[in-house]
Amino acid sequence: MPDVVLQARGLAKAFASPAGLLPVLTDVSLEIFAGESVSIRGSSGSGKTTLLQLLGGLDQPDAGEVRILGPGATLVAPRSSLGRGVGFVFQNYQLMPELTALENVALAARIAGVPAAAATAAARALLGQVGLGARLEHLPSKLSGGECQRVALARALVNRPSVILADEPTGNLDERTGAEIMDLLLGVVAERGAALVLVTHSREFAERASRRFVLSGGLLTPA
Amino acid sequence: MPWFLHLALRQLFPPGKRFPAFAMVSILGVALGVASLLVVQTVMNGFGEEHRLRIRESFGDCQVLAAGTIENPEALAKQLAAHPEVASATPYAEGPALARNADFSGIAQVRGIDPADPGQPARKYVYDGSFDDLDDGRIILGVGLARALRVRVGDRIEIWSPAMAERAEKGKAPLPAEFEVCAVIRTGFTEVDNAAALIPLRRFREIWNLGPRAHGLTLRLKQPALAEATAGRLAVGHPELRFRPWQDIKKDFLAAIRFEKTMLFFLMFIITLVASFSIGSTLFSAVIRRTREVGVLASLGAGRWQVVALFGLQGLLIGALGTFFGFVLTWTILAFRGVILDGINSFFGDGDMVANIYQFSKVPLHxxxxxxxxxxxxxxxxxxxxxxxxxxxxxxxxxxxxxxxx
Known part of the structure; x- marks a missing residue:
């Protein structure tokens, strides 16, 4: 049986609102295994992004805990895995506008402590793999939406994380480009042996994951 | 180069932008603040230095005084001149007298000097006539005194010394000493220019009945800036004499210059502070604009202090570049100060204020x-x-x- 790379138990999260505390997640538990892909669907405001942020360590749950496969194959708190154990792909790419495609990808490696030359070499190789070998020196403003998302994907993968958390990665793309990105995402992630947690509105893309969940009423249930 | 420095540079100077407005305006703001501060300080230093030089030239680097007159000034001068820190020692005598030209009169501070001394500072300040014409029958006047007496070079004046009153008391006719004006000096020191009257020491002794005595000695030192310490060393073994360094002679005036400089530094520093605050506010809006990027950096694993360094370095880089260009701007403004001052003078129609008021040929710098x-x-x-x-x-x-x- 494959190793667990991400483990979430009893996650709960509520946000303050003028009407009082608004519960978003009430009791979410999830285990992700190495190399698998998991999709999470849900309506707007159902807490998909919040769940992804809790899984990735960008936010703290009010209750429950998250553990991610860290160095030495031990499960650690997600905050210490940011940039290494876990890679993010966002809906609107979130690239640094002043950095070229190559620099954007290398930046993630540099932040993880990889020396500049090695970071650049890894970024160059990954951008070639996602089909942007000829766009290395382009700024995000000179790239199409699909190309930007490819750069974002390369950036998420450059530190060889055990989990990729993708938040609506095709949300800003047209149907055809979205399909291309999904193919690439599933292909490259599988090729690198990483697990994928995909949050999406699209039933079609969600169906392509090996396991599928729906988030509703603060609970995660198999689709 | 750490990634946050690389990113800070890129955010300040984005590639493909010919004019990175935020960075340029911020750097220019700091540069102007620094330049204002340094231009004012450097010119104030220049005025201060010029004034210090004039104090030294007018009063000597160090004055040697006694409780009364100095009995054998030439011997003392010879002895002090032999000291390794002393460049020259010259006896002098001075005293007030009434100067008169027909219906015009004024109080003259008459000083007896050695006309043959090539180092006499008054030589530098002659603006009419010739210092070398000074002899027993001639006198050099400060420009203010000459104006008060309505005399020019070649005119004659009378000097009435207090010693003449003694003659009158003894029943002798108190005849004034007559001099021809051979030169007029302008030092820029109002109190000197309005009262100075220079005559040969020998003649002074005659008029004041001083005999071989002198009122004091003027010392020129090899290191005038160290006059206070040198005066202390010279005083050893001369308990009957008082060594007065030039810093003591015009103590209040020098303190006023220093205070003026400090106040101007404070005022100019506020300009730099305002520039820094505007950077802070601009940087704040830039940071708010980049809030999402801060979140992205965190998702990439950036630590809190790396984010602090990223934005903190941008402020520091603006400060460093602003300071550098402020130095360049300072040098440029000061190098072209003559042209700038001419422009200001012609705009306001005030003429050459520096020459008219301060008697400086150009704005002094230090x-x-x-x-x-x-x-x-x-x-x-x-x-x-x-x-x-x-x-x-x-x-x-x-x-x-x-x-x-x-």
């Missing part, structure tokens, strides 16, 4: 490395703080909030 170091240190400190405040705010945001709120 570069003081300490001013540059202090200006750079203050500027870097304030711009670093200006960058640090928004940086700390950015780093304090929760990544999820940063990404949601942007």
């Amino acid at each position: 570069y003081d490395a300490a001013d540059f170091v202090i200006a750079a240190a203050f500027t870097l400190l304030t711009t670093a703080i200006a960058g640090l405040v928004p940086a700390l705010w950015a780093a304090g945001r929760k990544p999820s909030e940063a990404m949601r709120d942007a």
Whole structure:
């Protein structure tokens, strides 16, 4: 049986609102295994992004805990895995506008402590793999939406994380480009042996994951 | 290069932009502040130095005085001149007298000097006539006194000394001493120019019945800046004499110059402070604009202090570049100060104020490395703080909030 790379138990999260505390997640538990892909669907405001942020360590749950496969194959708190154990792909790419495609990808490696030359070499190789070998020196403003998302994907993968958390990665793309990105995402992630947690509105893309969940009423249930 | 420095540089100077407005305007603001501070300080230093030089030239680097007159001044001068720190020692005598030209009169501070001394500072300040014409029958007047007496070079005046009153008391006719004006000096020191009257020491002794005595000695020192310490060393073994360094002679005036400089530094520093605050506010809006990027950096694993460094360094870089260009601007303004002053004078129609009021041929300068170091240190400190405040705010945001709120 494959190793667990991400483990979430009893996650709960509520946000303050003028009407009082608004519960978003009430009791979410999830285990992700190495190399698998998991999709999470849900309506707007159902807490998909919040769940992804809790899984990735960008936010703290009010209750429950998250553990991610860290160095030495031990499960650690997600905050210490940011940039290494876990890679993010966002809906609107979130690239640094002043950095070229190559620099954007290398930046993630540099932040993880990889020396500049090695970071650049890894970024160059990954951008070639996602089909942007000829766009290395382009700024995000000179790239199409699909190309930007490819750069974002390369950036998420450059530190060889055990989990990729993708938040609506095709949300800003047209149907055809979205399909291309999904193919690439599933292909490259599988090729690198990483697990994928995909949050999406699209039933079609969600169906392509090996396991599928729906988030509703603060609970995660198999689709 | 650390990634945050690389990113800070890129955010300040984005590639493909010919005019990175935020960076350029901020750097220019700091540069103008630094330049204002340093131009004012350097010119103030220049005025201060000029005034100090004139004090030394008017009164000597060090005056040697006694409780009364000095009995054998030539011997004492010879002895003091032999000291390794003394360049020259010259006896002098001085005293007030009534100067008169027909219906015009004024109080003259008459000083007996050695006309043959090539180092006599008055030579530098002659603006009419010739110093070398000074002899027993001639006198040099300060420009203010000459005007008060309505005399020019070649005119004659009378000097009535207090010693003449003694003659009158003894029943003798108190005849005034007559002199022909051979030169007029203008030092820029009002109190000197309005009263100075220079005659040969020998003639002074005659008029004042001094005999071989003198009122004091004027010392020129090899290191005038160290006059206070030198005076202390010279005083050893001369308990009957008082050695008065030039810093003591015009103590209040020098203190006023220093105070003026300090106040101007304070006022000009406020300009730099305002520039730094505007950087802080601009950087704050830039950080707010980049809030989502802060969240992204956190998602990539960037630590809190790396985010602080990213934005803090931008403030520091603006400060460093602003200081550098401020230095360049200072040098440029000061190098072309004559042209700038001519422009100001012609615009306001005031004529050459520096020459008319201060008798300086051009705006004096004195570069003081300490001013540059202090200006750079203050500027870097304030711009670093200006960058640090928004940086700390950015780093304090929760990544999820940063990404949601942007």
